[in-house]
Amino acid sequence: MMDTQVVVVGAGPVGLTLAIALGRRGVRCVLVERKEEPQFLPKMERCNARTMEIYRRLGIAQKVRDAGFPRDCPMDVFIVTSLVEPPLLHLPYPSVAQAEAQIAACEDGSMPREPYQLISQYTLEPLLKSVAESMSNVDVRYGCEFLDVVQDKTGVTARVEQAGRTQTLRAAYLVGCDGGASTVRRKLGIKLAGEANIMQLRQALYRCDDLFERIPIGKGRHYHVADDRSTFLIVQDSTRHFTLHSVVDSDEHMKVMFETTVAMPVRYEMLYCAPWRQNLLLADNYGRGRVFLAGDAVHLVIPTGGLGMNSGVGDAIDLAWKLAATLKGWGGPNLLASYEIERRQVGARNVEASRQAARGRRAWRNAWQPNIRDKTPEGAATRARLAAIADVEQRKSNEMIGAELGYRYRGSPIIWPEPGEGPPDEFMRYVPTTWPGARLPHVWLADGTALHDRIGDGFTLLRLGRTAADSEPLAAAFARHGAPYTELVLSDERPRDVYGYDLLLVRPDLHIVWRGNRLPDDPSRLAKMAIGH
Numbered sequence: 001m002m003d004t005q006v007v008v009v010g011a012g013p014v015g016l017t018l019a020i021a022l023g024r025r026g027v028r029c030v031l032v033e034r035k036e037e038p039q040f041l042p043k044m045e046r047c048n049a050r051t052m053e054i055y056r057r058l059g060i061a062q063k064v065r066d067a068g069f070p071r072d073c074p075m076d077v078f079i080v081t082s083l084v085e086p087p088l089l090h091l092p093y094p095s096v097a098q099a100e101a102q103i104a105a106c107e108d109g110s111m112p113r114e115p116y117q118l119i120s121q122y123t124l125e126p127l128l129k130s131v132a133e134s135m136s137n138v139d140v141r142y143g144c145e146f147l148d149v150v151q152d153k154t155g156v157t158a159r160v161e162q163a164g165r166t167q168t169l170r171a172a173y174l175v176g177c178d179g180g181a182s183t184v185r186r187k188l189g190i191k192l193a194g195e196a197n198i199m200q201l202r203q204a205l206y207r208c209d210d211l212f213e214r215i216p217i218g219k220g221r222h223y224h225v226a227d228d229r230s231t232f233l234i235v236q237d238s239t240r241h242f243t244l245h246s247v248v249d250s251d252e253h254m255k256v257m258f259e260t261t262v263a264m265p266v267r268y269e270m271l272y273c274a275p276w277r278q279n280l281l282l283a284d285n286y287g288r289g290r291v292f293l294a295g296d297a298v299h300l301v302i303p304t305g306g307l308g309m310n311s312g313v314g315d316a317i318d319l320a321w322k323l324a325a326t327l328k329g330w331g332g333p334n335l336l337a338s339y340e341i342e343r344r345q346v347g348a349r350n351v352e353a354s355r356q357a358a359r360g361r362r363a364w365r366n367a368w369q370p371n372i373r374d375k376t377p378e379g380a381a382t383r384a385r386l387a388a389i390a391d392v393e394q395r396k397s398n399e400m401i402g403a404e405l406g407y408r409y410r411g412s413p414i415i416w417p418e419p420g421e422g423p424p425d426e427f428m429r430y431v432p433t434t435w436p437g438a439r440l441p442h443v444w445l446a447d448g449t450a451l452h453d454r455i456g457d458g459f460t461l462l463r464l465g466r467t468a469a470d471s472e473p474l475a476a477a478f479a480r481h482g483a484p485y486t487e488l489v490l491s492d493e494r495p496r497d498v499y500g501y502d503l504l505l506v507r508p509d510l511h512i513v514w515r516g517n518r519l520p521d522d523p524s525r526l527a528k529m530a531i532g533h
Contacts, residue, residue: 004030004139005327007158007174009146009184011035013044013121014295014312015177016128020058021320023135025457027327030169031132032144032160038125041272042205042243044309045120045221045234048404049112050439051313053452053510056114060131067127068119069221069237071096075118076220077398079364079390081373082263083233087217088226088387091398109432109441109498112405113452118221120236121309146183149174151290173323175292177312180279182297188288192300194281194351198358201230201245202275204254208268212239224361224394225261226368226386233261241271278302278358280351286340292319299347304357305400305427307350315343321457321508325531330483334413335532342409353403353427360393395428402426409437409511414532416505416514434499440510441499446492452510458484459513459530460506464495467502469518474505477527485527505530 006022008015011033019031047055047064055061065071072095079089094102099115132138144162151157151174158169176184185192212219212235225231231246246257251273258268283298295312319339325331367386371379406426409415415437422435432441443451451462459478461471471487478485496502505513505526513530520526 002155002171003169004028004171005173006030006323007032007156007169007171009158009174009176010178010295010297011038011125011129011140011142012177012179012295013124013128013309014316015175016125016132017054017058017313018175018177018294018316018320019132019138019140020060020128020135021317022324023132023138024058025320025324026137027324028137030139030141030171032146032158033140033142034145036143038122038129040122040205042203042236043121044124044303044306045118045236045243046306047117047119047124047313048306048310049114049116049401050404051310052114052117053112053442054313054317056452057510060128061114063127063131064119064124065096065117067123067237068117069096069235070239073239074219075116076218077222077224077394078217078220079224079226079387079394080217081226082261083215083217083223084263085217088383089390089394090218091391091394093398103442107444107494109443110430111442113442113450118237120238120241123237146178149184149187149291156290172327173290173292175294175319176297177293177295177316178297180281180296180300182293184291185283185293185297188285188291188293190283190285190288190293192281192283194279196277196279196281198278198280198302199230199247200275200277201247202251202254202273204244204251204258204273205236205271206242206244206258206268207240207271208242208262208266209240211242211262211266211268214264214266222398223261226365226372228368229257230365231257231261280355282344282347282351286344292336292339294319294343298344299351301351301354302358304354304361304397305403307354307400307403310404311347311350314346317509318343322532325483328482330481330531332528332531332533338412338414338532342412345410346407349407349425350403353400356427357396357400360396363393364390399428401430402428405430405439407439408433408435412437414507414513414530415511416526416529432498434501434504434512434515436512436514438512440504440506440512443495443498445490445494451490451495454488455506455510456484456486457508458486459508461485461487462495462499462504462506463487463489463502464499464504465493465502466491467517469503471503471519473523474519474527477524478531480524481527481531481533483527483531
């Protein structure tokens with residue numbers, strides 16, 4: 001007897017996204033969260049382009065945008081000595097509205113379907129919670145603490161505590177999305193490896209209603225202070241709240257740092273302050289048996305480049321369709337086995353991208369000298385040198401489109417192998433490709449719709465260039481296993497020009513399984529491989 005099909009531990013953005021994705025696929029799940037309710041604490045503050053594409057496919061992208069940073073506000077980044085002095089460097093980045101216009105005009109597949117969205121985690125979590133709670137097959141339990149799990153050949157038994165009462169939940173699978181200090185990971189005996197406690201900073205959250213409108217040097221989202229304390233001011237989604245990071249010895253000192261950075265009289269309230277440590281860590285495994293791990297439970301990065309929570313959303317969407325396929329009976333044993341193979345390499349890639357971005361930030365910060373404010377030739381030389389380095393190195397934190405869109409699943413048992421190495425792997429530049437394992441590039445169709453939006457929740461064979469290839473054997477092979485499969489016939493020239501092939505097999509998460517101008521000699525082998533048999 002099963003109480004549910006999947007138990008999800010942890011209701012941060014990753015756990016909530018997983019629960020929503022499972023619910024949309026008809027999977028019954030119980031989401032347990034130790035906290036009584038989402039907390040008003042500063043954590044992540046941006047959904048990147050790939051996450052917004054995922055949220056679009058979940059039907060919630062517009063809700064996220066409506067709750068987030070105003071669409072007309074610029075996303076500029078500044079290097080400053082304070083908010084009232086001329087910036088040492090100003091890096092302009094488009095607002096959501098401007099980015100949408102750029103995407104609308106792009107015809108070569110080099111841009112995402114959705115631009116980024118600045119939204120604070122304390123805004124995003126309640127929004128996702130309300131979506132999850134609206135789904136009849138998702139049971140959301142706050143104030144419910146996960147204690148332990150045991151597993152056997154047919155399922156898992158989780159022990160939880162709620163309102164002082166211990167109970168068990170029987171399910172087919174359990175997923176730990178319970179953060180860097182993951183209890184689920186510890187129960188599995190899985191270790192994290194890498195660099196821990198690289199630097200300790202304090203983070204504080206402030207409310208200051210009129211600051212954003214009064215900033216004289218220009219509106220943006222990040223203001224990095226050129227000092228010897230790694231001070232960094234972030235505009236939160238409401239534009240009335242701000243977070244400040246700095247290397248100081250006490251919470252009280254964070255008030256001084258905020259006032260020094262703002263450098264003009266403002267009324268403010270410090271709502272929260274706590275230390276945090278920078279880590280670059282990756283789990284040895286992404287689960288064991290019927291228990292899986294996702295998000296910060298398996299990868300901890302320095303938030304340069306915004307790859308932490310966004311990597312976890314990618315984990316969730318990968319695992320959701322594979323769990324659903326397995327539970328519905330058409331997914332083979334290689335399907336869930338591929339989760340670690342595919343997502344751990346992305347975790348390792350993003351840890352390295354974060355490391356490179358953090359090194360870039362340290363490079364320009366190391367150019368700081370005590371004379372940086374001096375009205376002397378030496379002071380001017382210090383400012384110019386720091387700005388020149390930052391103009392190269394700070395971009396590594398803000399222009400990670402290759403890391404966001406360009407990852408490719410290598411060596412996966414459910415991706416058709418091609419000879420050769422494939423395109424180069426870049427963090428700061430995205431080059432659209434249909435190499436198997438890559439995300440399908442976004443292209444517009446002649447009627448103004450996006451090809452991404454025409455692809456359903458199952459496997460899709462794209463038929464391009466008016467091909468006459470016989471695809472019936474492939475359709476029959478998917479049908480024999482009961483796997484969802486459709487064909488999308490497109491006479492538009494643009495997709496064929498961008499993708500370079502007549503036929504592409506795309507899986508539910510928009511990653512490419514196979515490409516060619518005619519089907520393989522044994523189409524049934526392709527179908528079986530794609531669904532994990």
